[in-house]
Amino acid sequence: MGLRFPPKVLEHILSFIDSNEDRNSVSLVCKSWFETERKTRKRVFVGNCYAVSPAAVTRRFPEMRSLTLKGKPHFADYNLVPDGWGGYAWPWIEAMAAKSSSLEEIRMKRMVVTDECLEKIAASFKDFKVLVLTSCEGFSTDGIAAIAATCRNLRVLELRECIVEDLGGDWLSYFPESSTSLVSLDFSCLDSEVKISDLERLVSRSPNLKSLKLNPAVTLDGLVSLLRCAPQLTELGTGSFAAQLKPEAFSKLSEAFSNCKQLQSLSGLWDVLPEYLPALYSVCPGLTSLNLSYATVRMPDLVELLRRCSKLQKLWVMDLIEDKGLEAVASYCKELRELRVFPSEPDLDATNIPLTEQGLVFVSKGCRKLESVLYFCVQFTNAALFTIARKRPNLKCFRLCVIEPFAPDYKTNEPLDKGFKAIAEGCRDLRRLSVSGLLSDKAFKYIGKHAKKVRMLSIAFAGDSDLMLHHLLSGCQSLKKLEIRDCPFGDTALLEHAAKLETMRSLWMSSCFVSFGACKLLSQKMPRLNVEVIDEHPPESRPESSPVERIYIYRTVAGPRMDTPEFVWTIHKNPENGVSHLAIK
Amino acid sequence: MSTEEELQSNVSVASSSPTSNCISRNTLGGLKEHNYLGLSDCSSVGSSTLSPLAEDDKATISLKATELTLGFPGSQSPAKDTELNLLSPAKLDEKPFFPLLPSKDEICSSSQKNNASGNKRGYSDTMDQFAEAKSSVYTEKNWMFPEAAATQSVTKKDVPQNIPKGQSSTTNNSSSPPAAKAQIVGWPPVRSYRKNTLATTCKNSDEVDGRPGSGALFVKVSMDGAPYLRKVDLRSYTNYGELSSALEKMFTTFTLGQCGSNGAAGKDMLSETKLKDLLNGKDYVLTYEDKDGDWMLVGDVPWEMFIDVCKKLKIMKGCDAIGLAAAPRAMEKSKMRA
Numbered sequence: 001m002g003l004r005f006p007p008k009v010l011e012h013i014l015s016f017i018d019s020n021e022d023r024n025s026v027s028l029v030c031k032s033w034f035e036t037e038r039k040t041r042k043r044v045f046v047g048n049c050y051a052v053s054p055a056a057v058t059r060r061f062p063e064m065r066s067l068t069l070k071g072k073p074h075f076a077d078y079n080l081v082p083d084g085w086g087g088y089a090w091p092w093i094e095a096m097a098a099k100s101s102s103l104e105e106i107r108m109k110r111m112v113v114t115d116e117c118l119e120k121i122a123a124s125f126k127d128f129k130v131l132v133l134t135s136c137e138g139f140s141t142d143g144i145a146a147i148a149a150t151c152r153n154l155r156v157l158e159l160r161e162c163i164v165e166d167l168g169g170d171w172l173s174y175f176p177e178s179s180t181s182l183v184s185l186d187f188s189c190l191d192s193e194v195k196i197s198d199l200e201r202l203v204s205r206s207p208n209l210k211s212l213k214l215n216p217a218v219t220l221d222g223l224v225s226l227l228r229c230a231p232q233l234t235e236l237g238t239g240s241f242a243a244q245l246k247p248e249a250f251s252k253l254s255e256a257f258s259n260c261k262q263l264q265s266l267s268g269l270w271d272v273l274p275e276y277l278p279a280l281y282s283v284c285p286g287l288t289s290l291n292l293s294y295a296t297v298r299m300p301d302l303v304e305l306l307r308r309c310s311k312l313q314k315l316w317v318m319d320l321i322e323d324k325g326l327e328a329v330a331s332y333c334k335e336l337r338e339l340r341v342f343p344s345e346p347d348l349d350a351t352n353i354p355l356t357e358q359g360l361v362f363v364s365k366g367c368r369k370l371e372s373v374l375y376f377c378v379q380f381t382n383a384a385l386f387t388i389a390r391k392r393p394n395l396k397c398f399r400l401c402v403i404e405p406f407a408p409d410y411k412t413n414e415p416l417d418k419g420f421k422a423i424a425e426g427c428r429d430l431r432r433l434s435v436s437g438l439l440s441d442k443a444f445k446y447i448g449k450h451a452k453k454v455r456m457l458s459i460a461f462a463g464d465s466d467l468m469l470h471h472l473l474s475g476c477q478s479l480k481k482l483e484i485r486d487c488p489f490g491d492t493a494l495l496e497h498a499a500k501l502e503t504m505r506s507l508w509m510s511s512c513f514v515s516f517g518a519c520k521l522l523s524q525k526m527p528r529l530n531v532e533v534i535d536e537h538p539p540e541s542r543p544e545s546s547p548v549e550r551i552y553i554y555r556t557v558a559g560p561r562m563d564t565p566e567f568v569w570t571i572h573k574n575p576e577n578g579v580s581h582l583a584i585k
Numbered sequence: 586m587s588t589e590e591e592l593q594s595n596v597s598v599a600s601s602s603p604t605s606n607c608i609s610r611n612t613l614g615g616l617k618e619h620n621y622l623g624l625s626d627c628s629s630v631g632s633s634t635l636s637p638l639a640e641d642d643k644a645t646i647s648l649k650a651t652e653l654t655l656g657f658p659g660s661q662s663p664a665k666d667t668e669l670n671l672l673s674p675a676k677l678d679e680k681p682f683f684p685l686l687p688s689k690d691e692i693c694s695s696s697q698k699n700n701a702s703g704n705k706r707g708y709s710d711t712m713d714q715f716a717e718a719k720s721s722v723y724t725e726k727n728w729m730f731p732e733a734a735a736t737q738s739v740t741k742k743d744v745p746q747n748i749p750k751g752q753s754s755t756t757n758n759s760s761s762p763p764a765a766k767a768q769i770v771g772w773p774p775v776r777s778y779r780k781n782t783l784a785t786t787c788k789n790s791d792e793v794d795g796r797p798g799s800g801a802l803f804v805k806v807s808m809d810g811a812p813y814l815r816k817v818d819l820r821s822y823t824n825y826g827e828l829s830s831a832l833e834k835m836f837t838t839f840t841l842g843q844c845g846s847n848g849a850a851g852k853d854m855l856s857e858t859k860l861k862d863l864l865n866g867k868d869y870v871l872t873y874e875d876k877d878g879d880w881m882l883v884g885d886v887p888w889e890m891f892i893d894v895c896k897k898l899k900i901m902k903g904c905d906a907i908g909l910a911a912a913p914r915a916m917e918k919s920k921m922r923a
Contacts, residue, residue: 078771135778161778189778216785270782294782346775346783376773403773460772485771 054095071111097124105130118143122150140165169194213237242271267291284308326359330366385419389426399434421446448475473497491518517544
């Protein structure tokens with residue numbers, strides 16, 4: 001006879017368990033645990049908005065207070081998913097407005113959010129506190145105004161890299177005078193100017209404000225007065241620095257910064273002129289996060305700034321930092337955990353920037369706590385990868401983008417197979433991996449064999465054949481998201497490992513050689529997968545063996561979705577029905 | 586199969602696409618330059634940089650073009666690529682497949698940077714691993730490659746390729762100027778938000794320094810009825826002809842009609858007759874939103890002025906554009922300048 005906990009006891013125990021993965025495991029133990037768990041879960045995470053229906057979620061978790069949703073596939077960030085594909089927030093907002101009116105927090109990524117959605121949120125959730133939209137689109141500043149005006153206890157309003165129809169800066173004035181609860185405000189992606197006086201008043205009456213990220217339209221003068229109103233900020237995103245340097249302006253700025261004794265994170269810095277950087281020196285020693293990835297500052301000004309940031313844990317910068325700048329980072333920023341180096345000219349015709357693989361090697365050697373890397377570089381070597389793997393076995397995220405597609409090791413002319421083997425073998429805790437450069441099937445054999453904890457894998461212009469996919473799908477046990485573009489594999493491996501796909505969240509393939517026939521077969525074999533073909537031509541207009549442009553396959557308990565546009569075909573389970581797409585909305 | 590039959594079969598595959606209605610079934614010797622999408626017969630179709638071909642050249646080239654070979658696209662030299670325009674089927678994206686990898690055979694003559702000859706296996710190797718049934722899959726696909734290669738060379742302006750340090754040793758062929766690189770959609774994988782912001786930042790900082798802006802100038806291009814919104818870098822073109830060719834390539838499935846034919850090479854303003862053609866009942870016209878928010882017909886101002894004021898582009902139906910205030914004004918302006 002088994003032990004039984006009274007529900008109250010289990011509830012109490014569960015109140016200590018936050019991780020959703022753990023809660024998911026708990027809910028699988030038995031029916032009563034499932035019931036207790038679902039009634040106590042407050043934070044719900046839905047990694048693919050089409051994997052489950054809004055109704056099912058609201059039904060299962062009646063005490064939901066926070067919902068996180070992700071919509072479009074990751075490659076939508078790089079324009080590989082045509083506009084209009086989907087990811088609409090409305091059905092979710094509608095369902096929650098009806099069933100979960102005590103919802104307080106909504107976080108969405110890569111979804112289409114309309115003004116209607118925002119107005120509905122404002123009207124439906126009395127105690128709404130947190131709205132974070134990342135890489136979303138479809139709304140205008142009117143929607144934001146509705147949130148500002150109506151949500152009396154709003155704490156967090158963050159628009160991160162969204163595409164917003166900017167109808168002007170009035171939205172800010174919609175925060176009522178009685179609103180004093182703001183903790184975080186991020187409007188860095190908006191274009192229009194807001195009235196500085198309105199912003200100053202808002203900031204002054206928000207004693208809990210910790211994070212403020214301005215848009216480029218806010219001038220230096222504006223920044224100075226805001227900093228005076230909110231010296232308690234821990235996170236600051238500046239406006240534009242592109243004003244002519246005047247001596248009084250500089251000293252005012254310097255002084256304003258030096259009063260911000262709690263500043264830990266700094267970003268923005270658009271158009272920052274090197275002459276302004278010394279104004280920041282006073283906050284450098286306290287900084288743990290610095291985002292210079294929009295600052296077109298070059299060496300040696302960058303080093304002057306960075307050598308003062310001894311506590312820095314997160315650094316985002318452009319390749320203007322060059323190898324020697326990274327060498328300096330390696331010696332001064334010993335606490336560094338995350339490094340991202342972006343290309344200053346994101347083009348295949350990029351001009352000569354003296355950033356090579358050596359920069360990353362320096363940092364790998366000098367920064368012992370380094371665990372997350374995103375590095376864009378024109379070319380790379382196996383030797384560098386060996387060193388990185390040997391020095392930093394604690395890497396959790398390694399994303400290398402060799403900008404030149406198919407670029408081999410430029411010193412030996414060999415593929416980068418062995419280098420990535422070293423990474424996969426050496427970095428046992430690797431969760432996320434992006435590979436690039438010249439890679440044969442062998443590279444994927446190594447990755448399949450060693451990268452047991454990798455959950456997300458991104459591949460472009462690599463491999464020789466189906467073996468590549470075969471290795472990955474048979475080897476990577478923890479694989480949850482796989483995204484591939486322009487690789488020459490076809491149907492065989494995909495069909496052979498169909499069952500694996502149900503253990504994953506999603507698989508994206510574009511410009512590969514998967515045929516329409518295989519998509520049909522796969523869909524028939526696997527009832528709980530949605531196989532979406534994204535192609536401007538109807539798949540039936542071509543022979544079954546001809547490849548489709550893009551495929552997005554994801555597991556779902558919600559069946560085929562009803563909102564596909566005319567260029568997306570969800571393949572029916574019943575072979576007689578062929579393919580279908582029902583008109584949007 | 587003889588090459589002629591192959592040509593026929595290629596042609597029939599292309600014709601299954603709903604938009605193609607203009608297919609030449611001539612013998613190889615007389616293969617005319619046709620775009621299978623039913624675009625205008627005007628020779629400027631997507632190829633304002635093409636020079637007229639001698640009959641013999643065409644015969645040889647079309648032979649080559651129709652040969653079903655296994656290899657990555659872009660493996661032919663740039664000169665051949667432009668000719669391969671002949672076979673371009675409908676392709677919304679100008680993104681080519683595998684644009685930069687030379688096939689094994691072409692490694693030595695390729696002027697491209699990546700000469701990893703022994704290491705990259707061409708399709709011929711991989712073919713051996715699969716059942717016979719799959720060979721048709723590969724052959725089927727090859728007719729797409731020439732198109733892919735073609736799109737890469739015509740739209741991008743000719744700039745000398747910058748070879749980063751350390752790579753020049755791998756380039757075998759340094760005598761011929763390297764081809765301008767194609768833009769691959771979504772590569773390098775930088776978020777468009779970042780690309781656009783950098784473009785603006787670059788422009789702003791250039792203005793502050795007093796230098797003319799040299800960064801990219803991305804504007805959105807939308808088309809009535811198209812589900813896709815695209816972005817183009819206006820600075821990568823030097824005249825209206827190039828811009829319209831490029832746009833035509835991007836939106837070809839939507840039968841642009843005469844929209845692309847106003848690109849007389851070298852001219853930066855439309856002539857009166859061309860403008861007339863544009864407005865008189867042709868399917869689509871190109872319009873833009875200027876700094877004041879007004880929608881104007883593209884072509885009525887000099888190119889330099891245009892890229893300065895243009896905020897957005899839109900491909901509108903001809904009938905919708907008739908009402909545009911710019912039209913009569915443009916006609917008058919061009920009359921004045923003539």
